Amino acid sequence: MGGEQSGAENGYARVSNSITPSGAVRMRGTFEPHVRPSSSPFVSLSKTSDYQGVWSMIVTNGLNPGARAAQCFVYDSVSDQLFIAYGVDKRQNYYNDCWALSLSKYEWRCVSPSLLSPRCYANAILINREMFIFGGVNGSQFYSDLHSIDIDNGFVKTYDSLGVSPRQNALLFSSPTSLFIYSGFDGRPIETIHEFNLTTEQWSHQDFREYRGRSAATFTNGYDGATHFVFGDTVGHSLMKFNAVAQKFDVMRCAGFGPPAMLKNSMICRADRFLFVIGGEKDSPYSYVYGLDIDRETWFPFSVEPDDRTVSISDGSVKNGLFQLPRQHSGAMTYSPRDRSLVCVMGSRFTDPPPVHVIYIGEALSVLHLKADIFAMMSLK
Numbered sequence: 001m002g003g004e005q006s007g008a009e010n011g012y013a014r015v016s017n018s019i020t021p022s023g024a025v026r027m028r029g030t031f032e033p034h035v036r037p038s039s040s041p042f043v044s045l046s047k048t049s050d051y052q053g054v055w056s057m058i059v060t061n062g063l064n065p066g067a068r069a070a071q072c073f074v075y076d077s078v079s080d081q082l083f084i085a086y087g088v089d090k091r092q093n094y095y096n097d098c099w100a101l102s103l104s105k106y107e108w109r110c111v112s113p114s115l116l117s118p119r120c121y122a123n124a125i126l127i128n129r130e131m132f133i134f135g136g137v138n139g140s141q142f143y144s145d146l147h148s149i150d151i152d153n154g155f156v157k158t159y160d161s162l163g164v165s166p167r168q169n170a171l172l173f174s175s176p177t178s179l180f181i182y183s184g185f186d187g188r189p190i191e192t193i194h195e196f197n198l199t200t201e202q203w204s205h206q207d208f209r210e211y212r213g214r215s216a217a218t219f220t221n222g223y224d225g226a227t228h229f230v231f232g233d234t235v236g237h238s239l240m241k242f243n244a245v246a247q248k249f250d251v252m253r254c255a256g257f258g259p260p261a262m263l264k265n266s267m268i269c270r271a272d273r274f275l276f277v278i279g280g281e282k283d284s285p286y287s288y289v290y291g292l293d294i295d296r297e298t299w300f301p302f303s304v305e306p307d308d309r310t311v312s313i314s315d316g317s318v319k320n321g322l323f324q325l326p327r328q329h330s331g332a333m334t335y336s337p338r339d340r341s342l343v344c345v346m347g348s349r350f351t352d353p354p355p356v357h358v359i360y361i362g363e364a365l366s367v368l369h370l371k372a373d374i375f376a377m378m379s380l381k
Contacts, residue, residue, distance in 0.1 A: 049303040051364035053289065053342070055325065057310045058356040060106045065099040067352035070120035070265075074131045075334035076151055080104050082334055082343065083131055083151055085115060086122050090350040094118035094138050098131075098149055103336045103343055106356060112154045119143055121168035121330075123219075126151070127179065127198065134161070134181055135170045142166035142186050146179075146196065163203050164194050169265075171219045173228040175244035182208070182242070189213030195247075211240065211249055216264035216281075222294070223273055231277060232263040239275075239292070258299030259290045267333035267344060270294075271361065274368060276302065276342055279329050286317040286324035289342075289359065293372055304359060325357075340365060 071087030085098040096118040098111040115133075122136030122143070130148040137143065146161035167184035174180065182193040191213040194205040217233040226245045229252075231238055238261035239252040259266065259277045266280030275292040291302040304323050306312050317324045331347025340362030346354055 051303060051367040053302060053304045053359045053361040053364050054307050055304050055311055055316075055323075056307045056358045056360070058106050058358060059353065060101070060108055060356060062107050063110070064108055064353045065097065065110075066093075066095065067350045067354045068095055068120075068346050069328075069330040069348045069350065071095070071332060071346055072122045072124035072133055072136075073332035073334075074124050074126035074151075075269075075336075076126060077337065079151075080336060080338050081151075082332060082345065083111065083124075083126075083149075084332055084346065085124065085131070085133060085149065086119050086136060087346065088120035094120060098154070100151070101345060101356070104338060111151065112149060112156065115149070115156060116145055116147060116158075117143065123170050123172050125172040125174055125179070127174050130157075132172065132179055134164075134172060135167050135184060137168040142168060146181075159196070159201060161196075161203070163205075165190065165192075169214075169216050171214070171217060171228075171230055173219070173221075173242050173244045175226065178244070180242075180244060180247075183213045183215075183217070185215030189215045193247075206247075208249060211251075218266055218268045220268050220270050220275065223270065229268070229270070229275060231268050231275075232259075232261065232266050232280060234261050236261060238263075252297050254292065254297045254299050256292075256299035257290075257301055258292065259288070265329040267329070267331050267347075269333045269335045269342065271335040271337075271340075271342065272365060272369070273372065274365070276333075276335075278325065278333060278342075278344065279327050279331065279347070281329045282327065285327055286319070287327040288319075288322060288324055291368070293368070295372065296375060302361075302364070 068087030068089050071084045073084045075082050080103045082101045087095045096115045097113050099108050100111050101108050119136030119138045122133050124131050124133045129152055131151055132148045134146045135143050144161055144164050144166040146159040148157050167186040170184035171182045179196040183190050191209050192205055192207050196203055214233040217230050219230050221228050226243055228242045230240050237251050237253050240249055242249050263280030267278045273294050277290040279287045289302040289304050291300050301322055328347040328349045331344055333344045336343050342359040344357040
């Protein structure tokens with residue numbers, strides 16, 4: 001039942017080569033309600049924008065999980081909680097626990113202290129009330145065990161996945177009837193997609209050689225319940241989408257100013273009809289926040305400013321008149337509709353105790369939706 005391992009080839013990029021810890025940034029001791037800054041030195045440096053997200057940093061209350069990167073994660077909108085599992089710390093110690101972060105209280109709780117073998121770069125997807133997890137790597141050993149965690153009671157269930165090759169960074173999609181496992185890395189990029197029927201627990205597979213396999217891409221779901229998006233670790237157009245019902249991939253030929261296509265292990269999430277991308281492996285200490293209008297397939301730099309209470313302009317950088325966040329990769333990012341914010345935790349900076357980075361985008365989303373509606377009306381003329 002799962003647990004299959006495979007030795008990594010010499011070409012495998014070890015975690016220690018790709019995650020570089022850096023100094024901690026300034027944090028506050030307790031969470032306070034967000035207040036939009038009234039006077040910021042950033043304003044005079046920023047390009048004129050009719051919207052701005054506001055970046056804050058929060059230190060959580062109570063017990064914290066160990067600082068880590070390359071964990072898998074899911075977000076549950078019912079409870080407004082972010083669940084993380086596995087990962088690796090800056091000393092190359094691997095984890096096999098599972099934690100949940102309440103985004104209303106900013107408190108962690110341990111869901112399970114011990115899952116399967118410790119690992120990093122497993123990936124996860126939420127189906128109903130189960131966090132399905134596949135793959136991962138520990139040193140030179142890749143894994144292919146498919147298992148799930150009941151996010152309400154912590155119960156762990158394993159599945160027979162011997163027919164799926166061991167790998168890290170697999171991309172997971174779902175339909176009402178199936179779980180899909182695509183690509184990943186086992187010493188080389190993989191171009192096969194496996195389908196797991198959730199009712200019969202039977203496997204099938206097919207090759208997608210039309211598209212280059214991706215060894216360190218990231219993924220998120222769409223707003224229609226069928227579409228999933230894959231970003232990065234490629235050349236040319238950075239984004240493609242997978243329709244889980246039709247079982248069909250399409251490259252999105254997006255316009256605008258977007259993130260580099262070759263970024264690995266960046267952070268991506270969807271907020272309404274927009275995608276947001278932050279960070280990723282790159283020889284630069286700072287990162288823009290990028291947005292994508294899904295319907296128009298158009299990238300844009302998303303304007304952000306520090307709150308001047310928990311973070312300041314000195315914690316980031318200004319380039320081309322736009323504020324950049326400290327770069328990191330292999331973290332967890334989600335959108336919380338409760339307070340309309342992007343929430344980022346963990347990642348390659350290994351700040352301990354691990355803070356929660358929050359970008360409040362509520363006002364900005366309203367402006368973006370208005371702009372999208374105007375473009376839609378203009379296209380009807």
